[in-house]
Amino acid sequence: MTNTRDDVVNAAGRLFAERGYHGTSMRDLGRELGLYGSSLYSHVDSKEGLLVEVVERGAQLFDQAATTALESSDDPVEQLRQLIAGHVGVVLGHRSVARTFLNEARALDAAHRTRVIDARDRYEAAFRGVIREGVEAGVFSAPAGVGVAAIFVLSILNALERWYAPSGPLGQEALVEAIHAFAVRGLRAKH
Amino acid sequence: MTNTRDDVVNAAGRLFAERGYHGTSMRDLGRELGLYGSSLYSHVDSKEGLLVEVVERGAQLFDQAATTALESSDDPVEQLRQLIAGHVGVVLGHRSVARTFLNEARALDAAHRTRVIDARDRYEAAFRGVIREGVEAGVFSAPAGVGVAAIFVLSILNALERWYAPSGPLGQEALVEAIHAFAVRGLRAKH
DNA sequence: CCTACCGATCGGTAGG
DNA sequence: CCTACCGATCGGTAGG
Numbered sequence: 001m002t003n004t005r006d007d008v009v010n011a012a013g014r015l016f017a018e019r020g021y022h023g024t025s026m027r028d029l030g031r032e033l034g035l036y037g038s039s040l041y042s043h044v045d046s047k048e049g050l051l052v053e054v055v056e057r058g059a060q061l062f063d064q065a066a067t068t069a070l071e072s073s074d075d076p077v078e079q080l081r082q083l084i085a086g087h088v089g090v091v092l093g094h095r096s097v098a099r100t101f102l103n104e105a106r107a108l109d110a111a112h113r114t115r116v117i118d119a120r121d122r123y124e125a126a127f128r129g130v131i132r133e134g135v136e137a138g139v140f141s142a143p144a145g146v147g148v149a150a151i152f153v154l155s156i157l158n159a160l161e162r163w164y165a166p167s168g169p170l171g172q173e174a175l176v177e178a179i180h181a182f183a184v185r186g187l188r189a190k191h
Numbered sequence: 192m193t194n195t196r197d198d199v200v201n202a203a204g205r206l207f208a209e210r211g212y213h214g215t216s217m218r219d220l221g222r223e224l225g226l227y228g229s230s231l232y233s234h235v236d237s238k239e240g241l242l243v244e245v246v247e248r249g250a251q252l253f254d255q256a257a258t259t260a261l262e263s264s265d266d267p268v269e270q271l272r273q274l275i276a277g278h279v280g281v282v283l284g285h286r287s288v289a290r291t292f293l294n295e296a297r298a299l300d301a302a303h304r305t306r307v308i309d310a311r312d313r314y315e316a317a318f319r320g321v322i323r324e325g326v327e328a329g330v331f332s333a334p335a336g337v338g339v340a341a342i343f344v345l346s347i348l349n350a351l352e353r354w355y356a357p358s359g360p361l362g363q364e365a366l367v368e369a370i371h372a373f374a375v376r377g378l379r380a381k382h
Numbered sequence: 383c384c385t386a387c388c389g390a391t392c393g394g395t396a397g398g
Numbered sequence: 399c400c401t402a403c404c405g406a407t408c409g410g411t412a413g414g
Contacts, residue, residue: 002399022213023298026393038394039399047393103294107214144369148361151354152347152373159346170339178335182343186377193383217409229410230383238409385414392407398400 003033008043010096012050013057017099021051021107051104052112058101059119061090066126076134077184080153083127084183085176087157091164092172099161124150131187141189153183194224199234201287203241204248208290212242212298242295243303249292250310252281257317267325268375271344274318275374276367278348282355283363290352315341322378332380344374 011032015024026047027037044050065086072082091098105116127150134140142149156179164175202223206215217238218228235241256277263273282289296307318341325331333340347370355366 019297020211020213022211025391027391035399036401037392038401038403041394042399106210143372144361144365148369149373151350152370155347155350156343159342159349163342170335174335178339179343181334182340182377185379186373188376216407218407226383227385228408229385229387232410233383383414386412388409388411390408393405395404396402 003035003043005043007033008040009050009053009057013054013096013100016051016054016104017096021047021100021104048107048109051100051107054097054100055105055108055112055116058094058097059116061094061097062087062101062123063119065090066123070126070130076130076137077139079130080127080134080183081176081180083130084153084157084179088160088172088176088179091157091160092166095161102158102161124154127153134187135189138189140187142187149187152186153179156183194226194234196234198224199231200241200244200248204245204287204291207242207245207295208287212238212291212295239300242291242298245288245291246296246299246303246307249285249288250307252285252288253278253292253314254310256281257314261317261321267321267328268330270321271318271325271374272367272371274321275344275348275370279351279363279367279370282348282351283357286352293349293352315345318344325378326380329380331378333378340378343377344370347373 008029012024012029015029015032019028025037026040029050030037030040033040066083069082069086070079073079101116105113108116128146131140131142131149131153132146135142135146140149160175164170166172170178199220203215203220206220206223210219216228217231220241221228221231224231257274260273260277261270264270292307296304299307319337322331322333322340322344323337326333326337331340351366355361357363361369
């Protein structure tokens with residue numbers, strides 16, 4: 001019945017993801033945990049600190065997923081599959097954190113927002129690198145540029161939190177396969 | 192120097208797009224127009240009414256674009272190009288409205304939110320229909336289902352507001368061509 | 383469109 | 399973790 005600090009951070013992630021940072025009050029958050037808004041301050045320093053913590057956790061999860069994916073293989077097609085699988089894993093395993101990371105960074109002060117933007121750019125760079133290797137190996141083609149191709153794939157991945165229903169007809173593995181097939185075809189060099 | 196009602200709605204769209212509905216106060220909006228927050232109420236009835244107006248305008252723009260696109264041709268590949276071109280046109284021509292429509296619907300009351308969700312579903316249905324026709328004509332393939340394929344294409348389109356820079360190296364026509372090429376390849380039936 | 387103001391709610395603190 | 403409270407800000411109104 002007693003709440004831990006982690007309970008507070010997790011509940012904050014849920015509410016920030018659902019209603020947005022500015023749409024969530026500390027009293028809302030307290031209610032979610034069965035206590036008063038003012039009581040939250042024995043667990044955390046400030047509302048903005050909670051947002052920073054959730055967002056940094058999101059950056060961490062995506063960063064780890066990308067690193068693991070790149071280490072899994074030397075083949076660009078397979079690395080892309082692992083990048084996609086990793087992203088899907090983060091979204092399905094930590095949806096609120098992912099949503100807050102993707103959508104609420106604008107509520108951060110300039111310094112923390114810069115950190116998030118840098119983290120996203122490093123993550124994107126993993127996709128760019130794999131696509132570039134594929135192009136150099138002659139298996140991919142990116143007529144509009146590697147950067148644009150990476151954004152297209154990431155657009156599909158970042159949109160998942162908006163529509164994917166875990167209880168729906170499309171399972172996690174089928175989802176990964178569908179995205180990978182679509183991306184690899186979209187990137188496929190003529191042959 | 193005097194502001195019209197349209198000036199107020201447009202400025203509201205800009206601020207809602209940049210900071211979110213809950214991140215924008217009526218005093219912020221007044222400041223943007225060079226007047227006091229309370230003065231806005233001689234132009235509009237309420238803050239939520241402003242959001243409704245911006246979001247409904249977004250629904251209208253996307254709906255019109257889809258209708259025009261479908262009428263432009265009978266060929267699914269060409270219809271898809273026109274759907275993409277129409278979406279890009281809305282985002283580049285009315286970016287704030289598009290952003291607010293895409294991101295701020297959750298701040299609406301249940302009745303208006305339902306209207307937005309219905310509008311989005313009708314818009315998605317245009318993409319589903321074109322892809323379905325392409326599959327039936329044997330030119331497209333959608334192994335994970337027509338609905339999933341439509342979502343993939345729309346994910347790329349809906350993400351545009353997050354990254355596309357009109358002043359960047361990729362012009363509007365090249366952007367449409369790049370998305371269409373990626374989508375058509377992603378959907379292309381083996382042959 | 384401004385001045386003056388309202389009740390409600392905000393993030394946060396003090397003291398227990 | 400609660401009680402009692404703070405100053406600031408919120409959406410909105412009355413009257414001009």
